[in-house]
Amino acid sequence: MILKDLNQINKEAHIHTFHPSGLDWPERFDDEELKFLSRVAFNEEGHERAAIAYLTKELAQLAEIERHVSAVMTIVLADLQGEEDRLSEGFELHHALTCFAAEELQHANLFYRYVRLLSQDDFKYANNLFQARLTPYQGTDSPYIKLAALCCSAYIGESVITVFERKTRALDPEMKYFFTRLLYWHGLDEARHVQTDHFVFEHIVPNLTAAEQRRMRQILDITEALNGELATRFEAYTKEKFGFDYTENNYAHHTQLELTGKFRSLVFGERISKVDDAMDDEGRALLQRFSQAETIHV
Numbered sequence: 001m002i003l004k005d006l007n008q009i010n011k012e013a014h015i016h017t018f019h020p021s022g023l024d025w026p027e028r029f030d031d032e033e034l035k036f037l038s039r040v041a042f043n044e045e046g047h048e049r050a051a052i053a054y055l056t057k058e059l060a061q062l063a064e065i066e067r068h069v070s071a072v073m074t075i076v077l078a079d080l081q082g083e084e085d086r087l088s089e090g091f092e093l094h095h096a097l098t099c100f101a102a103e104e105l106q107h108a109n110l111f112y113r114y115v116r117l118l119s120q121d122d123f124k125y126a127n128n129l130f131q132a133r134l135t136p137y138q139g140t141d142s143p144y145i146k147l148a149a150l151c152c153s154a155y156i157g158e159s160v161i162t163v164f165e166r167k168t169r170a171l172d173p174e175m176k177y178f179f180t181r182l183l184y185w186h187g188l189d190e191a192r193h194v195q196t197d198h199f200v201f202e203h204i205v206p207n208l209t210a211a212e213q214r215r216m217r218q219i220l221d222i223t224e225a226l227n228g229e230l231a232t233r234f235e236a237y238t239k240e241k242f243g244f245d246y247t248e249n250n251y252a253h254h255t256q257l258e259l260t261g262k263f264r265s266l267v268f269g270e271r272i273s274k275v276d277d278a279m280d281d282e283g284r285a286l287l288q289r290f291s292q293a294e295t296i297h298v
């Protein structure tokens with residue numbers, strides 16, 4: 001039954017998806033598109049250059065995180081070949097994690113292409129801590145510990161970007177702007193990743209022993225700390241590259257930090273929770289103000 005549920009998540013993954021080659025990439029973005037980005041980030045037009053810097057930083061950083069998710073999933077998939085338990089029998093778990101990994105690698109491709117077009121610059125960052133972020137997953141821990149730690153970490157970013165997707169849809173219901181469509185395309189896959197994370201929270205995390213759960217939290221904490229360091233580095237690099245501070249009066253930037261902190265405290269409690277289940281009034285008010293919706297994944 002559980003394996004059937006897992007298989008259900010990706011049953012139509014080949015239909016509800018977009019390949020980066022299939023998108024309507026323009027030569028460059030016009031003024032209307034850039035004004036829209038300014039409205040998304042600053043609630044008003046006139047901050048186009050800062051909106052470009054902000055989205056370039058965030059989506060390039062997200063691409064780095066997605067590439068890491070893909071790589072760790074690949075390690076987990078290899079490790080699972082040595083497992084004999086019921087969950088790793090058959091194709092279901094292997095299929096679900098392979099879809100997840102492949103989609104995240106294409107998202108890294110998608111977002112890097114987008115930020116280079118948006119910034120009109122060959123934006124890339126070598127000090128991306130990739131090896132350091134991979135190391136905690138290269139040990140002899142059970143693949144279920146690694147998978148649980150990875151999904152917990154990925155879930156926070158996936159929840160935050162879903163809120164942004166909702167915000168752009170609220171501002172642009174007809175999806176006139178490329179950015180709205182970009183988040184929609186990405187979100188088609190993300191909706192399945194979130195369901196997979198929820199599956200892991202419900203069926204894998206509770207079956208880990210107390211010691212395994214402690215180890216999972218340890219790997220999660222290391223991943224979160226390194227991702228935090230990555231964000232700091234990306235911010236400094238982007239400020240230097242663009243030559244100004246794009247975070248000043250940047251409503252989306254400040255809300256994003258607030259959402260990330262809030263989601264971490266809600267999800268990583270005594271037990272790992274789904275973000276909507278754990279949501280409180282303060283969080284709902286914040287979501288409503290920013291994205292005109294009180295829920296995220298439901």
Ligand SMILES: [Fe+2]
Pocket residue numbers: 066103104107186190
């Ligand atoms: Fe993604």
Ligand SMILES: [Fe+2]
Pocket residue numbers: 104154158189190193
């Ligand atoms: Fe994802």
